[in-house]
Amino acid sequence: MSDREHEIYDVVGIGFGPSNLSLAIALEEYRDNGRANGGENGRAHDQENEISSLFFERQPTFGWHRNMLLPSATMQISFLKDLATFRNPTSSFSFVAFLHASGRLPQFVNNQDFFPTRQEFHQYLEWAQARVADRIAYGSDVTSIRLLPGAVPELSDRLRLEVADAAGRAGRVVEARNVVVSTGLVPSMPEGTERDERVWHSSEFLEKYRRMNPAELRRVAVVGAGQSAAEITRFLYDELPHAQVSAVIPSYGYSVADDTPFANQIFDPGAVDDYYFGTDQTREAFWRYHRNTNYSVVDDEVIRDLYRRSYDDEVRGVERLQFLNLTRVTGVKRAGVETRVSLQVGPDAEVRELEFDALVCATGYNGMEPTALLGDLDRHCLRDEAGRYRMERDYRIVTDPEMRCGIYLQGGTEHTHGLTSSLLSNIAVRSGEIADSIVARRARKADVR
Numbered sequence: 001m002s003d004r005e006h007e008i009y010d011v012v013g014i015g016f017g018p019s020n021l022s023l024a025i026a027l028e029e030y031r032d033n034g035r036a037n038g039g040e041n042g043r044a045h046d047q048e049n050e051i052s053s054l055f056f057e058r059q060p061t062f063g064w065h066r067n068m069l070l071p072s073a074t075m076q077i078s079f080l081k082d083l084a085t086f087r088n089p090t091s092s093f094s095f096v097a098f099l100h101a102s103g104r105l106p107q108f109v110n111n112q113d114f115f116p117t118r119q120e121f122h123q124y125l126e127w128a129q130a131r132v133a134d135r136i137a138y139g140s141d142v143t144s145i146r147l148l149p150g151a152v153p154e155l156s157d158r159l160r161l162e163v164a165d166a167a168g169r170a171g172r173v174v175e176a177r178n179v180v181v182s183t184g185l186v187p188s189m190p191e192g193t194e195r196d197e198r199v200w201h202s203s204e205f206l207e208k209y210r211r212m213n214p215a216e217l218r219r220v221a222v223v224g225a226g227q228s229a230a231e232i233t234r235f236l237y238d239e240l241p242h243a244q245v246s247a248v249i250p251s252y253g254y255s256v257a258d259d260t261p262f263a264n265q266i267f268d269p270g271a272v273d274d275y276y277f278g279t280d281q282t283r284e285a286f287w288r289y290h291r292n293t294n295y296s297v298v299d300d301e302v303i304r305d306l307y308r309r310s311y312d313d314e315v316r317g318v319e320r321l322q323f324l325n326l327t328r329v330t331g332v333k334r335a336g337v338e339t340r341v342s343l344q345v346g347p348d349a350e351v352r353e354l355e356f357d358a359l360v361c362a363t364g365y366n367g368m369e370p371t372a373l374l375g376d377l378d379r380h381c382l383r384d385e386a387g388r389y390r391m392e393r394d395y396r397i398v399t400d401p402e403m404r405c406g407i408y409l410q411g412g413t414e415h416t417h418g419l420t421s422s423l424l425s426n427i428a429v430r431s432g433e434i435a436d437s438i439v440a441r442r443a444r445k446a447d448v449r
């Protein structure tokens with residue numbers, strides 16, 4: 001048994017994207033508040049307010065959808081919906097604080113734009129994570145969460161996590177009183193389509209694209225009708241002036257994302273309560289009326305950019321940008337360096353086979369799925385009639401009553417907490433609620449002792 005096996009934390013985070021970064025900040029600010037309010041008893045407060053934590057991230061360094069950091073892509077939320085502001089408007093971890101530290105605050109304001117580029121938001125996230133770096137282990141893949149060996153749930157207030165290093169070697173084992181799973185969305189490919197060096201999912205786009213010689217990309221296709229599909233289509237059209245770019249769209253054309261003020265209210269922190277405590281009927285209404293704020297929709301600006309390019313081509317008598325509407329991919333075959341794609345095209349579902357040098361599937365993601373990670377522990381987690389995890393309002397999985405450890409989810413809770421579950425809009429408030437819950441449960445346990 002190595003020394004490391006004795007590491008015990010109040011909270012272990014699995015995955016270190018924006019959600020758990022926001023939680024790390026909430027815990028940091030909780031400790032700092034304790035210090036500030038501690039006065040002469042500062043040391044005692046320090047101990048009370050110290051929630052020990054460690055976050056594991058499988059990537060070697062911080063990275064937020066790096067393969068989609070396309071040059072002109074912008075955020076789909078206001079810069080004020082950052083890692084902390086909605087929870088603590090005076091936080092030193094806000095986007096405004098980052099701009100100030102970077103010497104760009106006046107210039108940003110002059111720009112009069114609520115939506116920074118994704119590249120700038122990524123810089124902000126990197127700046128924030130560097131300030132809590134002592135609590136992050138990069139290159140660390142959590143492979144399992146279990147009860148302590150030999151323990152029965154009611155006797156164990158700790159879970160045991162196994163962690164592999166970047167080379168896949170198992171080794172590190174830590175114990176946690178609470179785990180917060182935030183492993184992100186899972187890329188989804190069209191049925192029967194396998195990824196390879198010329199068939200890519202959008203989540204790997206820039207990495208795969210950069211491996212190619214652009215001159216060899218003369219016919220490329222992008223499948224999908226959402227934001228990523230439209231952004232990649234625009235990118236390829238601009239980057240490859242010699243290439244024909246085909247957009248394979250299941251709908252009749254791109255639909256616009258509704259980000260008008262009334263619709264935007266569904267991303268407000270208060271909407272989580274309305275969803276969580278609502279009836280099945282009201283929850284269904286959220287999805288029926290407001291799916292178009294996020295799913296299979298595209299920002300107005302990108303739609304107009306693409307249409308303008310297509311129209312300009314028409315005026316010049318070239319057909320470099322091709323929109324295959326009402327079209328579905330039915331099969332993909334590799335033939336040397338060529339990719340043969342079978343399609344059902346247009347209103348008559350005409351069957352066609354086209355050849356491309358690269359095919360990008362911007363076909364979306366499935367929700368976060370922690371079942372495999374939970375392994376045997378999963379049988380202590382309760383599910384609803386549809387087989388989904390039952391969730392407490394504080395984002396904790398409802399477990400057998402005797403389970404004393406907390407298993408929290410950041411993501412994968414659309415069915416209980418609504419549309420913001422996989423988005424950034426509410427992460428500051430959500431992380432604050434999770435931090436408060438961990439603190440409150442610790443206090444209750446101390447009272448019981």
Ligand SMILES: Cc1cc2nc3c(=O)[nH]c(=O)nc-3n(C[C@H](O)[C@H](O)[C@H](O)COP(=O)(O)OP(=O)(O)OC[C@H]3O[C@@H](n4cnc5c(N)ncnc54)[C@H](O)[C@@H]3O)c2cc1C
Binds near residue numbers: 020058425
């Ligand atoms: C291209 C793109 C743009 C987007 N833009 C927006 C936007 O503008 N606004 C918005 O609200 N939402 C946006 N989203 C939605 C997106 O879900 C959120 O932006 C955000 O990534 C959610 O953060 P997260 O921390 O929950 O998950 P992620 O950012 O996905 O982070 C999860 C992390 O967990 C790590 N991980 C997974 N499994 C393990 C494991 N077993 N052990 C250790 N680490 C692990 C992964 O490497 C990853 O870094 C966008 C999504 C995409 C794909």
